[in-house]
Amino acid sequence: MRRGFRIASGLIGLLFVLACLAWSGQKQPVPVSILMPAPYADASTQMVEAFNREHRGSIHLEVIRGPLETESISDLAISSLLLGDTPFDALLMDVTWLPKYAEAGWLEPLDPWFDQAALDQLILGARLGNHHKGQLYRWPLGADVGVLYWRTDLMDSPPSTPEQLSDIAINLVQTKRVTNGYVWQGRQYEGLSCNFVEVLHGFGGQWLNPATGQLELDATSAARAAAWMQSLITTGASPKAVINYSESESLQAFKAGDAAFMRNWPYAWAELQKPESNVRGNVGIALMVAEPDQSPAATVGSWGLSLLKQSPHQEAAVEAIRYLTSEAAQRERFLNQGYTPTSKSLFRDPELIAVSSALPEIAKALEYSVSRPPSPLYAQLSDLLQRQLNGLLTAEPEKTNRDVGTATAASAAAMNRVQTKSDMLLKATGAEA
Amino acid sequence: MTVLLAFPALLLMAVVFGWPMLRYAWLSFHADSVLTGLVPVPNGGANWLRLLTDSRFWLDAGQTTRFAIVSVGLELILALAIALLLDQRWRGRSAVRALSLLPWALPTTMMALGWRWIFNTPYGPIEQVAEAAGFGPLNLLSTPAMTWIVTVLADVWKTTPFITLILLAGLQTIPEDLYAAFRLEGGSAFQALRRVTIPLLMPYILLSLLFRMAQAFGVFDLIQVLTGGGPAGSTESLALYAYLNGMRFLDFGYSATVMVGGFLLLTALILLGALLLRMTGALRAMQP
Amino acid sequence: MSSKRSWVSSRHAVLVTLLLIWSLAPMIWQLISSFTSSEALVNGAIPFQNRWTLIHYRELLSSDPPFWRYLLNSTVVAGASTVLTLVLAVPAAYVLAQLPRRWRRSIRSGVIAAALFPYVLLFLALLELARNFHLGNSLFALALPYSALAMPLALLLLTAAFEGLPKDLDDAARLEGLTLGQRLRWVMLPLIAPASASTAILVFLFAWNEYPIALTWLSRSDLLTLPVAMARIAGSSIYSIPYGAYAAATVIGAIPLLLLVLLFQRQIVSGLTNGAIKG
16 A cells, blocks of 8 residues: 555656656747847837747747937946846947947857858948958948938039039029028037048048058048038038037928938938928939049948847847848838838839839948948047037138138148047057057 | 954945045056957056047036036025024924925935926926016027036035035034124124124035035036936036046046046145135134 | 014015925926826826826836836845944944044044045946956945945944943943943943934935946846936937826835935934034
8 A cells, every 4th residue: 555655656756857857848939139229129029029920939039129319228238248247139239339349349240140142232331330350240230321412493413522512502592592501410419420421531531541540630631621511601501500400400401491402311301201391302312522533422320230249049149130130121121110221132122112212312322331430439539520520610710711622720720639639549548559 | 452343344445435546546547448458558648648638528627617616606505594594493493304305315316307307398397487488498408508507406406405404513503692692782683694603604614615515526417317418518527527438438547537637626626725715714814 | 572583483484485395396396297197298288187197107117127126126225235334333433432532533534535535436446346356236245335435424423422422331331241242232332322323324315325336336127226227217218208207206216215304304414413513
């Protein structure tokens, strides 16, 4: 009797152990979390649901909704990474942060998962800014470039040189056909640096020489570029208020029909075609102006997904990254929210062009992309430039510079100051000479 | 032997207060940034040369000094008035005293969030009142000229109760008979304030002044949450700049330099203040 | 004389009312806003009856992590800091009170200098310590710097309290055969209880309100103390600024502190007062 009891309890115990083993052996879905700014997170909800349906039982993807403000996302991520904590597997990374994160050793190279063939499928603008010291650290989600919007009802063709832009703008303002000539972003913030880079390349200069790693703001081209931007205000080609404009103010002015030209990102196109826009149907997109012998430039601003080195689920995270950046995902994001795609082929897709006729122009601009200096210290370099440049734009000039394209003493001095302080910054932070 | 009992407390204090400044002084002569893998590498005086020509540092130093002086000045005047009020004996005094302490007890960052709403354009109550009165949009948090005033107001609101208590303590040490004697000699209440109260309160005023100046110079919580240093860096304080250099730019060496520089400026400011006080004290001593 | 007093007291009433408005209005506004619906916050024209809602509080309590988590974290840190500070400061104050006058003055000057120091400047070195010794994201580890920062005030108050005890008391107790531990526990501590209480509440309040060190030592969202959580909430505005939820957060966050102040106001006041007089 007792022996039977013992056998029975032994069997039950064995059964129990087997059940536990079976239960734990059953695969739990691998959790993957990605931190994104709120707009991107919201735009991705349906895609995330679809992903989780397709990968039910194997991977569970969660998108963490971060602050809207760009820098806040980075601050949030850095505060964890500095303490050695990795609360998420991947991060949606702005192009200007990549060198900093990569240099700090927080990112895992993506070369094993994305090869040259995959890179070749991307349009040029999306290909920029994903590498650091030869390794791939970011796979692009969306790429934007600065373009020149022009009023088709006020002129036959857009200007191609700075001089033409100035002349047409001044002319239109003086003949009172439009209130403002050319609106752009002159406030002291990152947008100003983006504007400047395009003008700088248009005058044949560059901020950072990729071959030598040296800054070249003390070259004449920089002084000329800065002088031209200042002259836009002093000659009346641009309103004085432009020194406080960010993207939204310039868009507001152009949309209301108060400006002939605007420099802005591709998102503005959709806004300008809305029913409440006063310039609907009268807008064209062109490349930014450049001197006759120079190539036009478009500053690229892109977001991409980076894998954190400490992530315990790298394979699964890359799977999620692939999905969120696939052509299907790009198509959906473009059709629903207007986010620019990254695959070359999508720019020729008739379905997409039907929705936005500006797509071919944007594709062309993306082929002329230039990036801002890929330095881990970019934020500080940009800050130095913004202060001097905005100060130059705000200051009263000694005399109106009517000679478009020549440097002034003030502009040269400002650019030299940026150069000197930047060199001091790089030296003090341990950059190799 | 029992002296050892004091050891843990003093050691903890020495580590937490003494070590940082020594470390910063050392770090300021090194490059310690993301470019060096957050490992200090000697770089001579490069950080200090950079600090001397760093317009953002000097701008922030000026803004912080202005904030500290105006804020502490207002706090002292307001706190003195409130302390005089609370010093008198009337019913419900201790309840009022407790209620007036509430601003000081609340975390700065929490109230900063509240202030953002109160001064919000166009929906906050201040803006609504201004519109109703016809003053039009004040844009208190988006104009550099006005935003720093909002920060001063928020700071005064929070820290005045603290000074009030200190001054109250001082007021209570002044014997009643001094006032009685003064009044017998025919002095008015205002003269009593000037001739009796303030001179006897001086040590407490100076203590509050010293304490608050140092705290106000290091203002961080309020600025970071209320304005983030904006608009366009016009309210950025030295502490915030040091913090950004460390946590956002990953430039620890320069962050340390900014803090040492700021500390030296604060010391200079305090010494200057002490000098001024001594000079005016000497002047006052010369009066009959 | 009496007419002057009545004139003074009616003026008092006005001044006292102004003082109360000045001190309490912002909080009262937060309270009102927290019960106001998001639509009513931006539209003053909505009639009075339709403006009210509990949704902001519901959102806060169902968020991830729930809001009361932050209050719990702050309480844990503050409690640990208070205990640690008292455990270290009481024996230290006892010793300091017995030192010869010369030593006492110089140590007091050092302690006062530490009390005046703007502690936000310590964040970088403390961050380095957190990185190197893995002290980050731990509520108990945070009590270490907090105790150090609160130590000057604690030492000032407790040393003054010990100095206020009659000298022969300790000697008499020693003669009775009590060890140091017993003397402290049964004789001294009960006598300095008011000062200990003041110190405890002031340290507790300080630890609750501290921001820069907590900001750099804590990153996990479920470990944040209240000030850091509020700052993170403030920085995460998405499209429309959810001021109703912010106001509700302010109200919930303020409640424990308001209770503390109202319950312990006498200790707070006497603590600061004595600190000022002795300082």
